[in-house]
Amino acid sequence: MDWNCQQSNYKGDMIAFAEIIILAIPLTIATRAIILAVALAADAIIGEPDILWRHLPHPVVIFGRMIKTISASWHSSHITGYRRRIRGLAAIILLVLIAILGGSGLAALAKVIGDMTDIGAWPVIITEAILVTILLAGRSLDQHVRDVAHALNSASRQDDLTAARQAVSMIVGRNPEQLDAPAICRASIETTAENLSDGVVAPALYYLLLGLPGIIGYKMINTADSMIGYKSARWLAFGWAAARLDDVANLLPARITGWLIVIAALLPQPAQAARAFRIMWRDAGLHRSPNAGWPEAAMAGALNIVLAGPRKYGARMSTDVPLNRKGRIAASADIFSALNYLWRVTAIIIISLLAIGFWPYFWPYL
Template identity: 50%
Template sequence: MFFALAFLSLLIERLVGYPDWLFQRIGHPVTWIGSLIALLDKKWNRQDDSFLRRKAMGLAALAIFLGLTLLIALGLQSLLLALPFGLILVALLGASLPAQKSLEQHVEAVATALEREGVTGGRKAVSMIVGRDPEKLDEAAVCRAAIESLAENFSDGIVAPSLWLGLLGLPGGAGYKAINTADSMIGHRSPRHEAFGWASARLDDLVNLPASRLTGLLFVLAACFIKEASPRRALRAIFRDAHHHRSPNAGWPEAAMAGALGFALAGPRSYGGQMIEARFMGEGGRRDLNAADIRRAIRLARIADAMLIAFFGLLALAIAP
């Protein structure tokens, strides 16, 4: 049943996304969870506490917002499944968790801005989806940033929530989203959050591990359907480059996409005025990327997304009574 839930949730979100009118009226599950995390961060993450105490308070905060999310999701799922067409009703809620439509729109906006407004427009558009210093990016760096965001967020924002939906139902998908939201808000190695966000960051690494590997495989398979792409090169890049990434998970989708399309992604980049040294994913690939290359990456992601939806559909049929 949960594989069918993941299939229906992905299909609904792919077709309609999360409507703007609904977001304006009630917000989004991520904003609800984010508000609670921000409140706990403000109340419990005290600068004058010891490192160990802040670490413990961060663990307690994680237990509270994750436990509350799981209880609410489990209650809603149990209530709706008892109704006629209950699975479809739960899928409507589940469709708020993956972000296929919005991710594609945000990345495509970078390509469009580059084509219409040049590098200035590209910097502005890419600053909406990445945290690096936009003023230091030339056209190629803007394109690399957009494609890296597409690869990483395809794993974190699409594959992971749908995978946990398929494994554990609505509580699994919602619980994953709570962990991932916490990591994005407090999981940074900054003076304020290194201790308080430690538990959230480590748990996020763990729950994203299976999705990152599956995403790499999906990009390899998707490369089989694009004439200029190479599944063999994608596999080679995964095994050669993925483990060099600063994240234990992001290297898999980034290396797979870089290798598949013959790009060099990642490498040195600047955050908050500080230069971060990092190896390139897809070493030896092209670095002089342009808007057309962003659209090639989107095409690869679309094929991988169709494969993901089909994967859950086939699993649901295979185990149907």
């Protein structure tokens, strides 16, 4: 074989490898819709067995270690704020690229295994179903928020809120020692609404549209925001890019979540849906976050309670505007109602995904 032929074969192999990476999502949207519906149902029913993560690191834990390592190397208080911001931008770009390439590589590897073993797309389908189930957070959110409600209901005295404060500290960033019972209820419901968007709707949407690279890239962005996207003196400059990218990534999912809560409110009685829509449309823009106000305001309207308002983060007191100002004070029963909306919205998504997934099969007969 002469040199030109060898060079041609080498180029052909490189092109073939590039095609595997670029086309690492061989599944159609219809197939991904079915996979996603199964993953959402599996997360709702099974969740994530604790025994699994005693022996293996959770993907989000791996993301956290990567973020921590890069932040420790690139972040310095001895450089100007502008340079810290540039380094933070470079860090989040690198992290997201690694996540996207990792997702593409996993999908490509599963496809290669399927091609080599003549079992078609099944390795891809199984790999993606498992990973998507792991990266959804509906059951985990339910368990943590439900713990708060049970702690409130189990308190021997109204002022004995130690267990409830400990439970709520696991899901919010504010100082739990300053929270009374209504504030603990508000914090739990706000977390349910916001994480319904961040932990269920957003990853589901990015997987449906972009496959494994989409959902893994989104989870990296969301994890980085939760670790370095603070407005504290330490992270304000370095975490600026991560926080802004998270805002952009959640623009559409947050609004979809708000609308899904409104739709879910139709089931008990249309009046609740009308109120949820009215409060969402009026108050979503009052929230300090460009995104969290949509699901939180919709939830406040659906339950007819006051959410948000001033709260304390460490030594800093926020001046947040209340959502649904004329609503009633939240109680522990409202936490269970908010979780009920979490699962109603999940059910709506699953039904919609199954319709998308099976539509191509039924369309010829309609």
